[in-house]
Amino acid sequence: MADVRSRLPGPRPDGEREGDADGATAEGRGHRRRARDRGQLFLVGALALATVFVVLAVLLNSAIYTESVATRGDGTGSGAAIEYERAAVDAVADAMAEAGPADTTGSAADAVANRTGRWRAVADHHVSTDAAVGDVRIASTTAGTYLADDNASRPLTNASGDADWTVVEGAAVRAYDLRLRPTAELTDATVGDRTTLLDAAFHAEFENASGTWTVAVFRNDGEVCARTYRPDDTEAGTTCVVDPGPGERVAVSVTGASVGGTDAPGMAFLTAGEAYDVRYRDGDAAEGTFDAVARVSPSAFAGSAAAAEYAGRDAASSPFYSGAVYEATVDVSYRSANVRYGDSVRVAPGEPDA
Numbered sequence: 001m002a003d004v005r006s007r008l009p010g011p012r013p014d015g016e017r018e019g020d021a022d023g024a025t026a027e028g029r030g031h032r033r034r035a036r037d038r039g040q041l042f043l044v045g046a047l048a049l050a051t052v053f054v055v056l057a058v059l060l061n062s063a064i065y066t067e068s069v070a071t072r073g074d075g076t077g078s079g080a081a082i083e084y085e086r087a088a089v090d091a092v093a094d095a096m097a098e099a100g101p102a103d104t105t106g107s108a109a110d111a112v113a114n115r116t117g118r119w120r121a122v123a124d125h126h127v128s129t130d131a132a133v134g135d136v137r138i139a140s141t142t143a144g145t146y147l148a149d150d151n152a153s154r155p156l157t158n159a160s161g162d163a164d165w166t167v168v169e170g171a172a173v174r175a176y177d178l179r180l181r182p183t184a185e186l187t188d189a190t191v192g193d194r195t196t197l198l199d200a201a202f203h204a205e206f207e208n209a210s211g212t213w214t215v216a217v218f219r220n221d222g223e224v225c226a227r228t229y230r231p232d233d234t235e236a237g238t239t240c241v242v243d244p245g246p247g248e249r250v251a252v253s254v255t256g257a258s259v260g261g262t263d264a265p266g267m268a269f270l271t272a273g274e275a276y277d278v279r280y281r282d283g284d285a286a287e288g289t290f291d292a293v294a295r296v297s298p299s300a301f302a303g304s305a306a307a308a309e310y311a312g313r314d315a316a317s318s319p320f321y322s323g324a325v326y327e328a329t330v331d332v333s334y335r336s337a338n339v340r341y342g343d344s345v346r347v348a349p350g351e352p353d354a
Contacts, residue, residue: 080130081334081341084123088136088332091119093349096325097175108323109141116330132336139344143297144326145171147310149289149319152249156180156202156283156290158309159319163285166306167204167278171294173270174326175350177256178204179249180288182219191220194233202286204254206270207277213269217252217286219243224250226259228266237266249288255352270352289318293350295326327351 095115099108120136127134147168149156156178158165182202190196203216211231218225225240241250241260250260257268270276273295294301301307301321311317327348334341 078339078341080127080132080336081339084127084134084334085332085341085343085345087123088119088134089330089345089347091123092116092136092138092328092330092347095119096328096347096349099323099325108146108325109138109143112141112325112328113138127334130336132334132339134335135331135333137331139329139331141325141329142295142327144293144324145296145298145301146291146293146322146324147319148291148321150291151318152179152289153287154318155183155285155287156280158280158283159311159315159317160309162309163283164281165279165283165309167280167292167309168294168296168301169277169304169306170275171296171301172273172275172326173278173292173294174255174272174348174352176254176270176290176292177350178217178252178254178288178290180217180252180286180290181246181249182217182224182286184285185219188220191218191225191227194229194235197227198281200282200285202280202282202284205277205279205281206254207279208271208274215252215254215267217250224260226252226264226267228264228269230269235266236269237264239264239266255292255350257352268353272348272351272353293324293326298323 092112095112098115099111116136116138120134123134123136145168155163157163180202184200186197186200190200197216197218198214201216201218203214206213206215213231213236214229216227216229218227220240222243223240224243225238227238228236230236239259239262241262244250252259254267255270257264259267275295278292296304298313298321302313307321310319310321312320314320314322327346330345330347332341332343332345
């Protein structure tokens with residue numbers, strides 16, 4: 001009979017434990033795997049943290065550099081970059097002001113771009129003397145319509161001579177200026193009452209969803225005055241200047257809220273970008289000119305009821321309308337040994353501040 005005891009496990013010599021041939025137990029292998037896993041996780045975490053630090057450093061350096069471009073003095077050339085941007089924006093604003101009344105053919109946007117290009121060519125010569133390179137480009141434009149009466153000897157009536165008429169409907173306006181002289185001197189009694197004043201004086205109405213603001217321009221006691229009424233018919237303010245005399249005109253800036261160069265706080269009611277219906281009432285009570293830029297394309301304006309009030313597009317007689325640029329986005333850059341500067345600027349000259 002075979003001896004089965006030899007098949008039974010017995011103690012291993014020299015304290016050897018049961019396991020792999022190299023003496024490793026399952027428990028030992030588990031400890032080593034966990035140690036390796038922890039090491040790998042630590043390495044991945046360290047790499048991720050290092051990446052975060054690098055990104056933060058780049059962002060911080062970028063912020064510091066951007067701030068330094070805006071704040072460093074002329075010693076580093078940043079002052080020249082800011083001056084270049086200001087001059088470029090002014091040049092574009094001038095081009096927009098000239099494009100409406102001056103260009104009767106082609107696109108007003110093209111005219112603005114061409115004028116800007118000519119300014120850039122001249123400016124290139126000046127900045128090159130400072131070992132710098134500047135650039136200004138028209139990135140985008142919004143079409144507008146230039147509205148005007150440039151005949152200072154005629155009353156502010158429509159092309160048919162009607163004293164009450166619509167200037168524009170449902171459009172934002174900018175650079176809205178009149179140069180006029182009321183035809184009659186009004187008495188204190190007349191100007192002291194809203195109803196009698198509006199029956200006798202030239203006035204413009206600006207209507208939006210909130211109501212109608214009214215600006216009346218009149219002569220009284222040796223002065224030319226502009227009085228503004230709120231939508232609830234209460235007076236918002238009156239600004240007067242000395243009457244310059246026969247044949248002279250007083251500048252009234254509706255969007256600039258001024259009369260003869262004097263601030264007119266009561267007239268600061270227009271909101272930039274907000275659409276208005278603009279109407280003239282008693283246009284035969286004043287002689288002079290006006291011009292404005294409305295945020296509506298010439299083709300859209302031509303299809304509106306207000307277009308019938310004008311002599312036509314680019315007409316030789318007044319009032320007339322033509323193409324314009326209401327607003328433009330301008331990309332400006334300036335580079336020198338010390339400065340890398342770039343910015344995008346919206347340009348809409350004469351837009352109301354309110």
